[in-house]
Amino acid sequence: MSGAPATGRLxxxxxxxxxxxxxxxxxxxxxxxxxxxxxxxxVAALVLGGLIIFGAGENPLTVYREMxxxxxxxxxxxxxxxVKMTPLLLTGLGVAVAFRMQLxxxxxxxxxxxxxxxxxxxxxxxxxxxxxxxxxxxxxxVLVLAGMLGGALWAAIPGVLRGYLGVxxxxxxxxxxxxxxxxxxxxxxxxxxxxVGYGFPGTEFFPAAPFLPTxxxxxxxxxxxxxxxxxxxxxxxxxxxxxxYEITVTGGSERVARYAGMATARNIVIVMLVSGALxxxxxxxxITGIGHSLQRGLSPGYGYTAIIVAWLGRxxxxxxxxxxxxxxxxxxGGEQLQLSLGLSSAIAPMLQGTILFFLLGGxxxxxxxxxxxxxxxxxxx
Amino acid sequence: xxEARAPSPGGNExxxxxxxxxxxxxxxxxxxxxxxxxxxxxxxxxxxxxxxGEVHALIGENxxxxxxxxxxxxxxxxxxxGVLRIGGKVADLRxxxxxxxxxxxxxxxxxxxxxxxxxxxxxxxxxxGEGFRLxxxxxxxELRRLSDAYGLGIDPGAYIWQLSVGEQQRVEIMRLLxxxxxxxxxxxxxxxxxxxxxxxxxxxxxxxxxEGFCVIFISHKLDEVLAVADRIxxxxxxxxIDTVDAASASRQELARxxxxxxxxxxxxxxxxxxxxxxxDVVLAINALxxxxxxxxxxxxGVSLEVRAGETLGIAGVAGNGQRELAEVITGLRPARxxxxxxxxxxxxxxxxxxxARAGVAHIPEDRIGTGLVGSLDLSSNAVLxxxxxxxxxxxxxxxxxxxxxFTDSLIGSYDVKTSGRSARLRDLSGGNQQKLLxxxxxxxxxxxxxxxxxxxxxxxxxxxxxxxxxxxxxxxGAATLLISEDLGELLxxxxxxxxxxxxxxxxxxxxxxxDAETLGLMMAGTSAGHIAAVRGAA
Numbered sequence: 001m002s003g004a005p006a007t008g009r010l011x012x013x014x015x016x017x018x019x020x021x022x023x024x025x026x027x028x029x030x031x032x033x034x035x036x037x038x039x040x041x042x043v044a045a046l047v048l049g050g051l052i053i054f055g056a057g058e059n060p061l062t063v064y065r066e067m068x069x070x071x072x073x074x075x076x077x078x079x080x081x082x083v084k085m086t087p088l089l090l091t092g093l094g095v096a097v098a099f100r101m102q103l104x105x106x107x108x109x110x111x112x113x114x115x116x117x118x119x120x121x122x123x124x125x126x127x128x129x130x131x132x133x134x135x136x137x138x139x140x141x142v143l144v145l146a147g148m149l150g151g152a153l154w155a156a157i158p159g160v161l162r163g164y165l166g167v168x169x170x171x172x173x174x175x176x177x178x179x180x181x182x183x184x185x186x187x188x189x190x191x192x193x194x195x196v197g198y199g200f201p202g203t204e205f206f207p208a209a210p211f212l213p214t215x216x217x218x219x220x221x222x223x224x225x226x227x228x229x230x231x232x233x234x235x236x237x238x239x240x241x242x243x244x245y246e247i248t249v250t251g252g253s254e255r256v257a258r259y260a261g262m263a264t265a266r267n268i269v270i271v272m273l274v275s276g277a278l279x280x281x282x283x284x285x286x287i288t289g290i291g292h293s294l295q296r297g298l299s300p301g302y303g304y305t306a307i308i309v310a311w312l313g314r315x316x317x318x319x320x321x322x323x324x325x326x327x328x329x330x331x332x333g334g335e336q337l338q339l340s341l342g343l344s345s346a347i348a349p350m351l352q353g354t355i356l357f358f359l360l361g362g363x364x365x366x367x368x369x370x371x372x373x374x375x376x377x378x379x380x381x
Numbered sequence: 382x383x384e385a386r387a388p389s390p391g392g393n394e395x396x397x398x399x400x401x402x403x404x405x406x407x408x409x410x411x412x413x414x415x416x417x418x419x420x421x422x423x424x425x426x427x428x429x430x431x432x433x434g435e436v437h438a439l440i441g442e443n444x445x446x447x448x449x450x451x452x453x454x455x456x457x458x459x460x461x462x463g464v465l466r467i468g469g470k471v472a473d474l475r476x477x478x479x480x481x482x483x484x485x486x487x488x489x490x491x492x493x494x495x496x497x498x499x500x501x502x503x504x505x506x507x508x509x510g511e512g513f514r515l516x517x518x519x520x521x522x523e524l525r526r527l528s529d530a531y532g533l534g535i536d537p538g539a540y541i542w543q544l545s546v547g548e549q550q551r552v553e554i555m556r557l558l559x560x561x562x563x564x565x566x567x568x569x570x571x572x573x574x575x576x577x578x579x580x581x582x583x584x585x586x587x588x589x590x591x592e593g594f595c596v597i598f599i600s601h602k603l604d605e606v607l608a609v610a611d612r613i614x615x616x617x618x619x620x621x622i623d624t625v626d627a628a629s630a631s632r633q634e635l636a637r638x639x640x641x642x643x644x645x646x647x648x649x650x651x652x653x654x655x656x657x658x659x660x661d662v663v664l665a666i667n668a669l670x671x672x673x674x675x676x677x678x679x680x681x682g683v684s685l686e687v688r689a690g691e692t693l694g695i696a697g698v699a700g701n702g703q704r705e706l707a708e709v710i711t712g713l714r715p716a717r718x719x720x721x722x723x724x725x726x727x728x729x730x731x732x733x734x735x736x737a738r739a740g741v742a743h744i745p746e747d748r749i750g751t752g753l754v755g756s757l758d759l760s761s762n763a764v765l766x767x768x769x770x771x772x773x774x775x776x777x778x779x780x781x782x783x784x785x786x787f788t789d790s791l792i793g794s795y796d797v798k799t800s801g802r803s804a805r806l807r808d809l810s811g812g813n814q815q816k817l818l819x820x821x822x823x824x825x826x827x828x829x830x831x832x833x834x835x836x837x838x839x840x841x842x843x844x845x846x847x848x849x850x851x852x853x854x855x856x857x858g859a860a861t862l863l864i865s866e867d868l869g870e871l872l873x874x875x876x877x878x879x880x881x882x883x884x885x886x887x888x889x890x891x892x893x894x895x896d897a898e899t900l901g902l903m904m905a906g907t908s909a910g911h912i913a914a915v916r917g918a919a
Contacts, residue, residue: 241777245768248761252754259713259743259751260765261734 033366041362045355052350056343063337063347070336071329077336079218083290085328086220087112087282087302089227092309092320093234094151094278100238100315101251101271107158107173108279109303110180111151115280116287117184118150119143120192120294123206132207139210140222143284151280152273154180159272163265169272177303188296201296212289223285227324230278231317238317247271279303308356327352405432407469408564408595409454409485414463416449421810423449424460425619431612433563436586436596438610438627440603441639446619447599451566454597455487456480467564486557487566490573492549496542500524500535504556520559527558531585547578554585564595571605572866575698575904583609602869603632603639615639659876660689663860664710664829669719670884671709679705681884682719687829687860692851694875694892695864698904702884703864704746707833710862711743712736723829737766740828744819744835748811752818755807759799762806763788763821795820796846812843819850830854830861836870848874868900882906 050060071081091108098105122143131138157176161167188201195204212221238244250257250264257264282302287294309327313319334348409431416424423446431437439447452458454465456474465472467483474480477487494503501521524537533551541549550570557565567586571579586596586609600606606613607627615622615638622638664687673679679702687693697703708714710721712733720729728736737743745751753762764784767773772783788802795816799809806814815835823830832851836844851874855861865871871878872892879889880903888909890899902912 240779240781242768242774242779243777245761245764245779248757249754249765252756252761253750255751256754256765259733259745261712261732261737 037362037366038359041358042355044362045351045358048358049351049354052354053347058341058343063341063343066337066340067330067333067348069333070340071333076218077332079215079220081325081329081332082224083219083221083328084331085324086223086227086289087286087299088305088309088328089321089324090223090230090282090285091279091302091306092313092324093227093230093317094275094282095303095306096310096313096315096317096320097234097238097247097278098271098275099310101247101268103159103162103268103271103275104170105155105158105173105272105275106170106307107155107176107303108275108282108306109299109301110173110177111154111276111279112283112286112299112303113177113180113184114150114154114276115147115283116150116294116298117180117187117283118146118280119210119284119287120187120203120206122146123210123288124192124204127207127210136211136213140212140288143210143288144226144281147280147284148277149280151276151278151283153276155272155276155279156269159269159276162272163268184294184298185296188294192294194293203294205293206288210288211292212285214289219290221285221289223282223289226281226285228321230281231321235317243267243270279306305352308352312356312359330355405434407431407466408433409468409597410464410466411450411454411460412464412466414450414453414460414465416446416453416458416460422619424453426463427616427619427621429614429621429624431564431595431597433595434590434593435611436590436598436609438598438600438606438613439616440600440606440613440635441616445616445639447616448568449619450616451487451568451597451599454480454564455485455566457487481557481560481562484561484563485566486560486562486564488550488553488557488568488570490568492553494541494549494552497540499538499540500544500552500555501537503541503552504537504559508560524555524559527555531555531558531588532581533585545578546573547575547582550574550582551585563593564597565589566597566599568599570598571600571602573699575901577901579605603635606635607632659691660858662686663689663724664862665722665725666706666710667720667722669706669709669721670717671705671714672717673702673705679884680709683881683884683886684719685862685879685886685889687862689828689860690855690858691877692855692861692863692875693889694871694878695862695881696866696868696871696878696900696904697881699866701881703833703881705884706881707743707745707831707862707864710736710829710831711741734769740825742822742825742827742830744815744822744830744832746833746837748814748818749807752822753806753814755805757806759792759797759802759804759806759809759817760784760788762817763791763802766821767824791817791820791824795850810840810843812839812846815839815847816843819847823850823854826857827859830859831864832861833864834866835863836865836867880904880909888912 046064050064053060053063070077072078091112094111095105095108126146127139127142131142154176155173158167158169158172161172162169185201188203192203194200194202197204212223214221238247246257246262246267249260250262250267254264257267283298286298286302291298305327309320309323312327313321313323330352331348334345334351337343337347338345407430411427411429414424414427414429415422425446427446427450429439429450439451441447449458453460453474456477456479459474465474467485472479472483474483480486495506498506501517501524504524505517505520521537524535527533528535528537533555535544535548535551535555541552544552550573554565570582574582583605586598590596590611598606598609607630610627612624613627613630613635614624615635617639625634664685666683666685669680669683670678671680683702683706685693695703695706705714709716709730712728712731712735715730720727722728723736723739723741726739728739728741731739743752749755764773764787767787768779773780773787785802791797792799792802797809797813797816797820799813806817809817819835830851835851836847839847848870851861851863855874863871863874872895875892877889878892878895878900880887880900882904883906887903887907890909899909899912903909
């Protein structure tokens with residue numbers, strides 16, 4: 001008679017699909033969980049990473065020890081970690097500002113390149129002799145502005161399209177990365193190519209004045225200071241100003257922001273400008289602090305790693321400072337493996353991926369719990 | 382799927398009610414059912430029995446636990462404790478599929494239909510067919526038969542998007558009949574209908590009961606319950622108050638059971654009306670037109686005036702321009718033509734913040750999503766209007782001390798129940814969210830209040846408190862535009878009631894003289910002038 005058709009889909013709202021496992025939101029994650037779970041996640045990631053390393057025929061403990069000393073073991077190694085941390089910090093902050101407003105700017109890589117391109121243009125062709133003669137303290141502010149302007153203008157494209165026309169910023173900002181990278185390729189192979197570069201793709205070296213001052217004999221440069229200042233300023237702006245409040249509200253709900261009369265389109269553009277400017281500043285610092293010329297492959301993907309940095313730092317400027325340092329350590333330590341143990345440098349990104357995976361998974365568990373029941377626990381009106 | 386699955390409506394058989402009354406057969410029994418959601422007890426040891434051949438109404442205020450109880454019967458939720466019997470047999474329902482297999486089907490307030498499919502295709506969705514072949518013709522013939530037998534008037538070949546809300550509801554009923562449901566649960570089925578459509582639904586349900594179906598009808602409208610039901614069960618605060626025969630029940634008695642006190646106090650009393658004088662016109666709307674989100678005309682020349690100390694209600698079936706009217710007044714939607722005047726100053730299509738600052742408060746239709754941000758804390762939500770003003774704002778900076786003080790004062794004076802100002806808004810109950818929103822909107826003693834469904838989805842206690850607040854605002858001298866689908870609420874709070882139909886004002890009546898029939902006719906599109914003319918001629 002009644003052929004027992006599966007009618008679950010029809011007879012109830014989508015959210016009730018009979019019994020099964022489901023995630024249930026925890027309203028107030030405990031403080032203990034918020035501290036213990038990330039640590040446990042990292043340990044779990046290291047265990048899994050260790051198994052993979054073991055499978056590759058190495059002793060995981062040796063590998064981890066080598067990585068730790070490679071990243072933090074000596075003053076030199078620590079300084080190299082800080083050098084790597086600098087672009088991650090600045091781009092991570094830039095990404096985080098946009099993410100706080102639920103603007104998915106994943107174009108930090110391109111904005112980083114544009115900052116570097118603008119700085120190169122100014123440093124090679126745009127500095128009057130008098131300014132050069134006045135020394136670094138006159139030149140650096142000009143280059144800072146140039147770098148921020150380059151990144152900001154690049155981010156303004158997806159920003160304006162999103163703010164005023166509703167075009168999805170994720171796609172536009174991502175695609176502009178490729179445009180930016182190819183633009184820099186064209187410049188270093190073409191019009192800006194170093195005439196005495198022995199065929200290597202790159203521009204001429206900058207005149208000495210635009211070099212960022214470094215700390216002692218290390219390669220740690222003024223860019224770190226830019227990043228720390230930017231983090232502090234952002235923290236204050238986001239937490240303590242009207243504009244930061246508007247960003248937070250708009251991030252929570254664009255409709256509510258419009259209801260309150262906030263200029264959402266304008267705020268979207270401004271946030272993208274700030275986000276891009278920080279990535280551009282990262283490009284500026286990298287090129288004036290380390291490379292001193294625009295080279296092919298300037299960034300090993302800082303703008304993408306920035307997304308991980310921002311996310312793991314929970315979009316909090318201080319969290320981002322800590323995460324940028326640790327991730328930089330992972331990268332530097334990974335390179336060390338290649339030198340000391342002759343291992344593939346792919347181990348570092350593998351560990352980075354494993355750690356991210358476990359941290360995000362652990363994060364899910366602090367905010368949700370897995371339950372098994374017949375239907376959703378939410379009452380409906 | 383065999384033909385036998387569809388019930389025989391028994392067109393040739395005499396109606397069962399003409400038989401000598403047999404002992405009623407128990408269709409469903411929910412015994413000692415309890416269900417809690419977190420700390421909220423939705424059902425507290427509820428026992429409810431319905432028989433074949435009866436229309437059994439389940440009434441109670443919003444949040445009384447009606448929907449939860451029926452969702453348990455329909456297999457959506459499992460009870461924490463208690464026993465469920467269907468057709469005399471204990472049933473452990475694990476899903477809505479289990480329920481329909483045992484003959485229980487539920488029509489929800491929100492229909493589960495796919496707009497771009499035909500009626501037949503919607504009915505066939507999810508049915509276990511034989512292989513890949515769809516026997517559309519057979520199903521269609523069966524549906525046509527059902528439609529004729531119950532006077533549903535549905536063409537099985539029609540697309541859902543072509544059908545009115547009332548017709549879509551009948552499709553839902555038809556689908557359950559096709560699947561062999563003998564126990565039909567309808568969750569506030571008339572909420573979306575005009576009074577005339579509701580009457581025809583009631584006729585259908587009566588017919589089904591006479592043929593042996595068990596019809597359970599959830600409602601909070603007393604008049605329609607008395608018209609449709611054989612027996613009535615009243616729920617309050619998750620518990621059964623009583624089950625009574627409709628024939629011997631009175632409106633007053635039911636109201637008292639539902640609310641827990643006399644309903645008369647809800648109406649604006651004579652004193653309140655006479656001793657209170659309304660003032661000058663504060664809000665004047667002249668020949669306003671505006672488009673909806675699909676750029677179709679939503680308001681087509683609306684003119685209204687609201688005086689200081691007056692509450693003007695806007696009645697109407699959802700989607701007749703109410704939302705757009707509120708949005709145009711508050712600056713969230715541009716007017717195409719016409720004007721909105723505040724104290725004789727033109728504020729048409731001004732910036733929302735400028736309008737708010739000029740003294741227009743807005744209690745929007747969707748609390749979370751328009752008026753409040755669920756993911757932020759109470760403080761952030763509390764200062765949404767005041768964050769640019771001293772003392773909360775000092776230049777570009779915000780004073781956290783002033784924010785805390787302001788938030789605490791709103792929480793205190795409107796009795797918002799919360800663990801504190803840093804609690805996340807979403808963790809508050811609907812009623813407390815709404816109280817915070819209203820507290821914020823009324824903090825500046827606005828001249829005009831635009832309130833849209835201010836008590837929708839709010840528990841009884843909060844709903845009472847909100848009504849008290851709106852009454853106090855009226856006495857203070859605020860001009861209030863109250864948009865609501867709940868006629869009871871409009872009658873309880875308003876001086877005058879205007880009815881909006883397809884973006885036009887059908888008529889305005891004094892709440893004291895308003896009767897349900899006139900309002901119903903206007904809600905269905907008859908103008909007040911026409912009604913008067915017809916009555917004059919009669």
